[in-house]
Amino acid sequence: MQTIGTNTVVKMIAAAAARIRANEKDLSALDSATGDGDHGTTICRVMDAAETAAKGDTSGKITELLNKVGWDVMSVDGGSTSPLLGSFFIGLSEGAGSSAELDAKATAAMFEAGVAGLRQQTKAQPGDKTMIDALVPAVEALRAAANGGADVTAALRQAADAATRGAQATKEMVAKFGRARNLGDRTRGHADPGATSISHIFTAFAEAVGS
Amino acid sequence: MQTIGTNTVVKMIAAAAARIRANEKDLSALDSATGDGDHGTTICRVMDAAETAAKGDTSGKITELLNKVGWDVMSVDGGSTSPLLGSFFIGLSEGAGSSAELDAKATAAMFEAGVAGLRQQTKAQPGDKTMIDALVPAVEALRAAANGGADVTAALRQAADAATRGAQATKEMVAKFGRARNLGDRTRGHADPGATSISHIFTAFAEAVGS
Amino acid sequence: MVMKKFINDPKNLTPELLEGFALAYSDKVALKNEKLVCRARPKDPSKVALVTLGGAGHEPALSGFVGEGMLDISVVGDIFAAPAAPKVFDALKLTNRPAGTLLVVLNHAGDVMSSNIAMQMATKAGLNVKSILTHEDIAPGANAPAENRRGLVGCIPLYKIAGAAAEAGKSLDEVLALAERFNNNMATLAVALTTATHPASGQSIFALADDEMEIGMGQHGEAGTGRSKMKSADETAAIMVTQLLEAVKAKAGDKVLVIINGAGATTLMEQFIIMRGVGKVLAQKGIVLARARVGEFLTVQEMGGFQMFVAKMDDELLKYWDAPCDTPYMTVR
Amino acid sequence: MVMKKFINDPKNLTPELLEGFALAYSDKVALKNEKLVCRARPKDPSKVALVTLGGAGHEPALSGFVGEGMLDISVVGDIFAAPAAPKVFDALKLTNRPAGTLLVVLNHAGDVMSSNIAMQMATKAGLNVKSILTHEDIAPGANAPAENRRGLVGCIPLYKIAGAAAEAGKSLDEVLALAERFNNNMATLAVALTTATHPASGQSIFALADDEMEIGMGQHGEAGTGRSKMKSADETAAIMVTQLLEAVKAKAGDKVLVIINGAGATTLMEQFIIMRGVGKVLAQKGIVLARARVGEFLTVQEMGGFQMFVAKMDDELLKYWDAPCDTPYMTVR
Ligand SMILES: Nc1ncnc2c1ncn2[C@@H]1O[C@H](COP(=O)(O)OP(=O)(O)O)[C@@H](O)[C@H]1O
């Protein structure tokens, strides 16, 4: 696929929501090991809200669609996940600009704006065992692939693989943010639930675009 | 022994307190089966107070000694046991009158007044599975023995045996008073703790007088 | 289950807890004779005094409501055990006044015996004292003889109403008549979910299976009549409030006061959800929720469960319920 | 352990509990937009408003203190989870007034994010809003950076003091300055004994051995630093109050406010015994127990344990602490 438009964006979000729902129990179990055990529930509510907002879009504009998704995600009561992902989607909306179709480079720019939006809400850095550890490498891989001439499908595939590796790598890390922070060393050996969710979301994005 | 005086009364009360202390755990266990499990604790505190009051007597008069015992027992915080036994001892005090030495008949009259004092505080009747089921037959046996010409030692021995039989008989009864009442039929098969205490007290009285 | 409690010597539970309580609320209460919780600023002696008695271990319980507009003295016994009669008599002597004293007694055997003896002593001593017995538990049936019905959380709103009438300068007979009217129009039902440990003995006070609850259990684990499988909050609320409304003969248009009294471990979250369930039944029946309170008033250590209290109110009762009071655990402006 | 709670559908816990709460206290609070707990009789708009936010499941928690003299609006999230930023912004719009609004935020990641976003939205919308962050937990050390220190029960006396200053007509800057002074002179330490079950998931939120306690555990079972064998009430009280007094730099002659905040299952009996232990240490050090409160303000379901709070007070802070207020769970005459 060379470019993505609103229809594809809706498909991507719906696929991500479906994949998150299928993994709800696992994600809560991961959060039980390092945090308070509710991440599966919260990320499901967040992605359900995102899906509903995306499917309900009547503007036909990527930026407006994503802005609505962002606010609706932000409106979910649920600890850290909803402001973080809400800001991510609002960032995507800002990054999408007025384009109706985004090629690989424009997609990379959109996701970079998403990361910037999310990072406004937290001081967490790569290595701190948070969703950032999946998100940052994913978007870096996306940018690298786009700059290297890959199409959207291939670039998102690269991003998904990087997100999955990033989430895996959190196993070796000690949590410095979120409710896991207090467990310190005891978090080692468990993947971060938020990072794992991000890897599911990017994997679903890639599949939705690829298929 | 033909008569009892203050010294013997002190000895009787001290013996009863010692025997109750030796059975504290068992008495609480009985109360656990039918009530709230505190009877051992409470009856110990009651009899400790009785012993201290008796030993501290300086009046040399049975009625004053028992009146002090009664009030001090009554002053123990502890559910039903302290007003019941406090009233019993105050009744004994009233029954003792001004005599310095009590023969078997006078002893029987004293204990009858004790029973009357206790029964002012409760509507429980024989058969209701309370301390009355040991106390009433004990004092009836005491009266019968005294009327039959027995001396104090023999009469108290009869009373102790009747109290023990009375306490045993409560096993077959269903509680109608106290905290055991709510358990109804489930109290069958367990001796009443209060009646068991009374049997210990009379047994100790008889031993103190006999020895 | 092992007992896990912050205590020192189990023998000193009651004096220590009272000391800490009086320390925290020294502006409102003062301890006398170790176990008499008295108002820090005594009531004007021209007004009727209110005294009550009961065991410890149910905090805030009776002593939590000593202060302006409620109780003058709470006589404290030991853990789950009535105070001795001479102490109750001491309290009656302390409040002795021409206006008289009302002694409020909850129907529990030990409390009744101690107060009977204390009342006899007071009468002999020529004190002007009357007493009232609360017995609003409907677990044995709303029509069971009064002597078989325990006094539960209903004593606390009764202190509030009688206390307000006393502050308003009503005579002993008037305060008693008002308290009796309230007493005759109130009902409580308790439900238990999980047991508590007796803080002195460390023993569980009863046992329920993991999926069982029991409606009608008393303040000390006394067995009730309604053991059943766990029910939802709405079902539980509906069963209980229906019986309570029937017991007080409330009909459409009547005004009721409802109190949800947590036993210990049951959360306010749950109590609010129960309250919501009560509200639904009241709305269906057209009965007016005139006033409500939700919280822990009379507890049973860390027991899971609650007491539900309903009283049918008239304008005079509501006036005294709304009157100001200032105690450690109930203040009305 | 199996969860035994009076609930209906676990998905509806928060709206149902809020409905029951608002029903019981309809004279004091009213629900708006399902999860904004507002004063039933709004404050005079010429006075500064106070808004706060936080998860549910900690009842009475923040919403219990909405009313005259304390909070104007409490924005409620879900069980143990912060409310969404747009709801916080809704509350700020509702209280919008020239006198301004103070947003009180407890230092928990979700709450901080939501309130940061809401503050950005408010600033964009031209509202006159300032915010204050409570972070008085000393579990990570009294000198740990503020961002690592959680906001615990200290928010509640802060609402009281800032709320009283607002009622007294102080400006937003004055209210904020006073609140900051209190904020900088308070410290809290929590101790846990037994776990609680998350009422939606039914899972235990942490585990401790039968003979263990943990000093420093957070509001949601977040691990602390001081796991140890069970200690007596006096030992526990002494360890905790000593650290707290040090944290607020209290010295002989200073006046302190102490709050013992039960976590859920720990009885008032125990809390009073702890209070007595605190009193002994204060007496030794010649520090004055100026004011105290003992009870459940911010709970963690049926968790066993408590939070101990100490604040160094001056005359102005005491004046506002003593000022009248009228909320469901704190009333001062
Ligand atoms: N301050 C933070 N910065 C970045 N990510 C965070 C932060 N706090 C939490 N997270 C992410 O959120 C995940 C937990 O989400 P969730 O369980 O829904 O929220 P909560 O921690 O409020 O219960 C963590 O695994 C982590 O990836």
Ligand SMILES: Nc1ncnc2c1ncn2[C@@H]1O[C@H](COP(=O)(O)OP(=O)(O)O)[C@@H](O)[C@H]1O
């Ligand atoms: N109303 C009563 N009349 C006579 N005896 C009673 C009554 N109530 C209790 N008892 C006696 O007291 C005993 C229990 O005593 P105890 O456990 O000390 O008091 P409580 O029942 O207050 O815990 C019972 O076994 C019974 O013999």
Ligand SMILES: [Mg+2]
């Ligand atoms: Mg979580």
Ligand SMILES: [Mg+2]
């Ligand atoms: Mg007993």
Ligand SMILES: [Mg+2]
């Ligand atoms: Mg008892």
Ligand SMILES: [Mg+2]
């Ligand atoms: Mg959470």
